[in-house]
Amino acid sequence: MSYVTIDAYNIGEFSYWFHQTWTTGLQLFLALLIVYYSVGMATIAALVAVVLTVIGSSPLTKSQLIYQTRITQQQDRMLKAITEALANMKVLKLYAWENHFREVIDTIRKEELVSISMVLLHRGCMMMLFWSIPLIVSAVTFWACYLLSIPLDASNVFTFLATLRIVQEPVRLFPDVVTKFIEAKVSLDRIGKFLVAPELQIINLHGKIAYVSQTAWIQTATIRCSLVKDVEMLPNGDLTEIGERGVNLSGGQKQRIQLARALYQDADVYLLDDPFSAVDAHTATSLFNEYVMEALSGKTVLLVTHQVDFLPAFNLILIQSPGMSRVTLFSLYTVIGCTLPLFMFLRALSMVRLGCDASESIFSTLIHSLFRAPMSFYDSTPLGRILSRVSSDLSIIDLELAYKLTISLGSTLNAYTILALLATLAWPVLFIIFPILYLIMVLQRYYFNTAKELMRINGTTKSSVVSHLAESIAGATTIRAFEEEQRFFTKNLVLVDSNASTYFHTFSASQWLIQRLEIPCAIVLSASALAMTLLPLGDSASGLVGMALSYGLSLNVFLIVAVHYQCFTAESIISVERLEQYMHIPSEAPQVIEAARPPANWPSHGQVEICNLKVRYQKNSPLVLRGISCRIEGGDKIGIVGRTGSGKTTLISALFRLVEPTEGRIVIDGIDIATIGLHDLRSHFGIIPQEPTLFCGTVRYNLDPLSRHTDPEIWEVLQKCQLREAILQKEEGLDTSVAEEGSNWSMGQRQLFCLGRALLKRSKVLVLDEATASIDNATDAILQRIIRTEFAECTVITVAHRIPTVMDSTKVLAIADGKLAEYDAPENLMNEEGSLFRQLVQEFWSHSTNN
Incomplete structure (x- = not known):
């Protein structure tokens, strides 16, 4: 899922940032030519300072690449753990395992926060380094001019400083370019590795195939199939909307919808994977006679079943066995240039602390809210909608929000400081600046009202992509069996295009704002130059003129950066808003009521x-x-x-x-x-649920995730569950792996795992x-015998079709x-x-x- 929600977007964004690499280089080259025209051989000192700064940042870049790779791996683990927990929330609640799974997620999150803090620290250091370049280059160049006896006057000082200010923004964007390059490289490597992985192969059959899986796969759509009695009970007939994974249908209704879907295909070969186990005997007989014997009488049917009563009707049966002076001035400038990076480094540390604290607070509140939400929330909320928030939106908060907020605040403070200095040096310019500031505020407000809605639409369309992808992955086998890959792929492209369109408009709106900010800033600069030209300062103030004009340029730069990053920050806060929707879900009843705790042996x-x-x-x-x-x-x-x-x-x-x-x-x-x-x-209570659920991990973990039992106790239970021999055949024993959703174990074995959990728990009430x-009659008889023996003194409540x-x-x-x-x-x-x-x-x- 993270390939789509994070990696694909990282690669998509890089196409914009890629152009910053060569445009920054071109601007630096042109700037050096102008500097050479202004200060002659002192340009070499400026060039050396830039080269040394870039070389000095190389270890930082490599280290950032390492941590960025690590954080994407941790995001994968985190998303996988959250997906598994949320998709099986009903099972977690039935077993009272929510706290344990939340602790597992919290442990992964703590590891992830370490990487997040390192990535943010690297970004802060890169920001400090490259934001210091204009000061460092200025100081080095001035000292070179002093040592080489190159005269400095208002003309060449202004030209030199103006040139630095012009390239200041591309240079300051360099850390962002490096970050985006690293993110894109890591994402491209991950997607490339995924794309070359071997594809799943299915059986080679001749003719059109229809497939009915053992676990019903139901899409979020209308029914539109022939379940006459069931459709009559539903409020909108066959146009009744089915919730995610068929939450508003019974197990039997889900299976019959699958059967109807397969029948509509009019295929040549029908693969039926035990579809009648989820319905009662009367319905099973009716379905078998009307569906298999009549509707499919002229078709090739392969039926996998535990219900041996159906077998006499088949032609062949396959049985399988049981996997102040110039010196003073330069010195002062140098001290300022050396002190400022220190403050910027402290600001970077503050950014790391702020970002990590905010991320941790939001994440813990979100996870607590999701785990305490009632089942009605999961019945009405698509899983993809939640996952898009805990992946892409949370990633923005982790890695972007604090960084953008820091730049936004810094640029805004710089802009107001320069404005105050400019007002002191050239007060007439205020008559131009204040109207311009008002105009900028109007532009910003107008832009943000549009951008905010575009960001919300972007989040909604991304959720649709994730929901459809999650649904498609869950039904991948069914989709391939019906040869419907192209239809689902086409629908996915439509959803992706819809999301990309919104993202494009968001980007276009951002460029619209930049263009309109450039014009007012150019007016401020022109007004500053005119004011300084008309003011009677005399020859002694020529340096002051250059400084004031330099401030005018700086104000331009910082105004654009400030407004732009204010909007970026506000857009990132949309992610906080989207997460906030799930941070205060009305929770189910308290887990523990201290004043009304039952006895330890209850029910006795x-x-x-x-x-x-x-x-x-x-x-x-x-x-x-x-x-x-x-x-x-x-x-x-x-x-x-x-x-x-x-x-x-x-x-x-x-x-x-x-x-x-x-x-x-x-x-x-x-x-x-x-x-x-x-x-x-x-x-x-003890329970063996209708849908046997296994989790990624080991055999031991799936039987005893809370680690309350010894290995001999687990082996004893496995013996009673008829699983001991199957596990002894594995080299790892109790550490034998269990794949996602228990896909490397049969449905019957998964049910026996659930029996093992109940035997370990030994509750007085078993459901x-x-x-x-999902198990054959012989295994059912064994299971019933075990229950009668092991739970002879217990209350056993059994819901059964058999x-x-x-x-x-x-x-x-x-x-x-x-x-x-x-x-x-x-x-x-x-x-x-x-x-x-x-x-x-x-x-x-x-x-x-x-x-």
Whole structure:
């Protein structure tokens, strides 16, 4: 992601800064010719001073390159860690791991701040060095003139100083040029390395391919597919907007949308990666018969599945095994020239401290706000929108804001100081300066009102680029399987062009301002020269005339720099404004309430009482749970069943307070869960979630990220989870790597990892949210046996599509349309005519028998 949000922009900006390299050199060459005309052989001293300054900055440049490379690597690590945490925030909240992952991010941030401080310090030193060049060159040249007996009068002093002032701005931009060159080189190397990396290859098949992945990939768009019953339930039919990653759809609805998308392709070959595991038996049978057997009857179908009931319908089955005098004046000038760099160095140190403190404050507030945000925030906010802020906007604050603010303040103070001196030496010029200053303020205000909006639009269009890219990366396999790369690439180019257009207009507006600043500044200079010419100063004041004209030139330079960098700073503050939008998100309930902390062994019995529970996800949205009441005794094994979208997962979300009840309450062992802190609640429960999530790291880290258990305990759990043999085959053992999103482990293995976490935690209340959907029947049986054995004394609440999973439950809780349809022992419900549970069982066995 950082290749797009940071590196690509660094390379794009360099095309402008590149021209500063040769124009600065050309201006210096022409300036030396004019200086030679003014002071003769003393020009050699000026040239030597410039050359020595550039040579002296070489080690600084190399060091800056090293730290810039390091900081881009740390930005990569930071963005990867934040992306992983935010994308899996639901899992972090369920496991009560938010604090740990925030500490991991804080650790990376501390390392990054060291590099940021060094980069800022290097920039400050470069700024000090090159801003001192005019003073150093002036002092050296004056002493050379004195030693070579070259006469100095108002004419050649003014010409000499005026020439230095003219090239002062290009010279002072040199640190920026060096910085941009370093950033562009580092970014180009990184992108070049990425582009030559080997590409992913997929299976070679003849004919058009349609692919349905095991984990549903849903775009942020409308539905527009044939899910008749589901579409009827939605407010805008097939034009209902789906949120990011399908947050407003159930697991079964996501899979059916995938299946519909594949069917619309009318492909020759259909690759179906276990798409029926996320739906109930009735829906699975209906989909298999109508989709595979009828709609795809004339197509080649490769189905990967754990549901062996479907296998008799296939032609071939492939089974895989389980990866004051002239001297006085010159002396005074030299002292000033040597003292000023010292103050500039102190200013550079202040800039580093200011920049790092501001970055740390903003970052810590932002991360705390994001980690404490409720799940409703993540359900309604695209991940790309957040990532564009924590990448590009945060990078501007880290590396640009303090630097630009320092130059802005310094230039402004210099401009006002020179204005005061000029008023003393040539007071008539004030009649011109004050109107000109007013004109400049009007121009600046007019420019900034436009630039500010352009910067906001730029940020919005960049967020669109990042969101689309993140979505495309997540569905890369599906996109390639459908051969839709060109369409997504074209859309990406449209979004990039939209962002580039805004950026171009921002740059054009900046150049518009520079051009209009040049004219008033030229008027000030002309007025200064005219005033000094008309004032009766006499021959003795010829040096004063040269000095005043020099000040007029300096005022021009500093006015332009001051106004320009004031605008740059204001534009950078737009990034602060964009981050500020996410720095004060209304947070979920407190993690810990000291006055209402549960006992350490809570829950000790596991008794759960649900009283008139009503839940809605948004304030004005319809109720998802509509008054559920039931009592679960400690140690009971409860099965929760119902059709897809009935509200089963919402009930689990309410139990963990991912969503707060609209009405009603949940009481566990005598404690209303709404009265205690979220960390105290979630950390005392065990869960095997619907989507098995693994994190980048090792096997040990994924089972025990908080490092609370010994290696023998982990190995014992791996043995019980049927993972020990697979991990023993790896040389690294518990240090075996886990790739991003656990992509180097199968879906079933990921689910067994989640079981391992629950076994290590050993909570009195265990929740299984459709935890066996991604594993075969044999592994499911093993998992259920482990749960019955290891959690025999615990309350186990199981949401399942597979009816055998809940047949031996103490009671079955059946939900229909958000209401409690029935709650009784499974054998009683089986004997009850018209029971929903009985219907689901009959559908399941009918489906199995038919197959």
